[in-house]
Amino acid sequence: MYSYSEFDTAFLATRNAQFRQQVERRISGALTEDEFKPLRLMNGLYLQLHAYMLRVAIPYGTLNSAKMHKLAELATRWDKGYGHFTTRQNIQYNWPALQDVPDMLDALAEVGLHAIQTSGNTIRNVTADHFAGAAADEIADPRPVAELLRQWSTDHPEFQFMPRKFKIAITGSPNDRAVTRAHDIGLRMLERDGARGFEVIVGGGLGRTPMIGKVINGFLPEADLLPYLEAIVSVWNQIGRRDNKYKARIKITVHEHGIDEIRRLVAERFEQTRKTFSGVDQNMLRDIENHFAPPTFKSAPHSGFKDAYHSDPIFRSWADTNLRAHRAPGYKIVSISLKKHGDTPGDASAEQMHLMADLAADYGHDELRISHEQNVILPHVHVSDLPALHARLKDAGLATANIGLISDIIACPGMDYCALATARSIPIAQQIANRFDDLKREHDIGQLKIKISGCINACGHHHVGHIGILGLDRAGVENYQITLGGDHTESAAVGDRVGPGFSANDIVPAVERIVDTYLDLRSSSDEAFIDTYKRTGMAPFKAALYPQTKVAAE
């Protein structure tokens, strides 16, 4: 876990003091909203449908118990007792009062957290594999590099007036859990002949024009990372379109100029940027790496785990569903589901946040992660501690055994909160989860990712959902379009739109028909939804969703 230096602490204090004055001037009327808006956005403060919303960065999704306790404290003191974990590993508070936000930022600074660059045309919070530092399949922990990128991008003088926002994701594993191909820049750590480097992907993104990123550099030596990324952002900053915000993201720049031309321009610019990096960044990286040293893993008998696994079916179901392989013997990665059936995906109460912090301290080497799938991860738990951990999670409504299943839905806030939304998404997620829970079928259905967005900006990643749902406003009525076959992993793909959308009342039965079709078609219970879809294509699903079309064609 990175600890703030004196420089970091002083920077944050200055920044918070500036914002406090800006808020005071807004409240006094000395600043108009037009003048204040860019200032508040730079500090993560939005005005949403029903209230202000403060988006706090959780850099690369990593927290310790002190930070999680502080997030809970903010929810209690200044909000309505809960927080919402987002698809960008951030937390959002939905109800702060304007005059309280400077105090909230000061409280966050006490534990080295902030809301800087969580909004606006900035380089946003760098996201990372939520199993970073723990995954069995990992080449290296990507978080030191992510922290280096955070420091490099924070208040970078060249990138204060960019065409649009810019998002970077990084993974240290060949199995991509960070959706690197759907980011402005995606970084995949590689090793070649014993040397570490990156596959650099550029121009991915979701939103109204979904694009899968293209490889701009197949192996970038580690030492060249910052000058190379600076060259990419610099080229885009210069030639990216500013005439139309919908065409301003780098995915459009790459699309319009072609990846080969962008690669050439970046290489040209890189020749200049490289000279400005003296190697001090690599020294900093070595220093940062020391902050992320793995914990001292323990050894303990597994008998308690085995006994619970064989005697307690609820524990067994949870263990089978929510645990993943860890790099250290005797350890597991625990995913705590924030998707209890019928609840709001990604929401955690202050009490639940305090509990998760305590559990991290008691059983998890004081580490937590937030996943882009809106769950909380305890990355290092020894199997001997799992029965006690599970019991405490169960008491707090946090032991839902549904990771990766149909009710583990990503959903953006949608029109229940968001000013940009064109339809609700949370209630659709709640209804789908409840429906399949009532049927008790989700474990039989198996791995299936449903992702829901309440507008074309695609915060709910619907394009890369196995089943994607997009809520739109069609002539004053909510309408939900379905895409199938999206993939968020290393084999990333944008889903195919099936056909006309469905009303709010019809969308859940439509999802049920898709699932029924899959269950009829799958070759065995081992064939996951996405594999069946790849094998059969869209036709049988389309026929199930639009039987009248088939009749009309006959």
Added chain:
Amino acid sequence: MSKPFPPKVVTANHLLAGDVIYQTATGWTRRLEEAEVLTDAADADLRLIDASQQVAEIVGAYLAEVKLVENAPRPVHFREDFRATGPGNYAHGKQVELI
């Protein structure tokens, strides 16, 4: 003949709390049913200008179309319905605070 003017209310967000408010003849309310219903285009424009000048109290004033149900304004578009009632995912926010 001029185009008929559908009834409207002036709505905005409160500067400090950020919550949804509606203009009345004398100030602001959090209840849509208490809002001043504007049935004349010129009058509505003037009321919107008046609201927009209150920069130290409100944010983002605009005219929202309403329909009259038993003489009280009700939202026309579902977005305005959600603004009037608060989040629907579970009971919190405006839907419990204004009861």
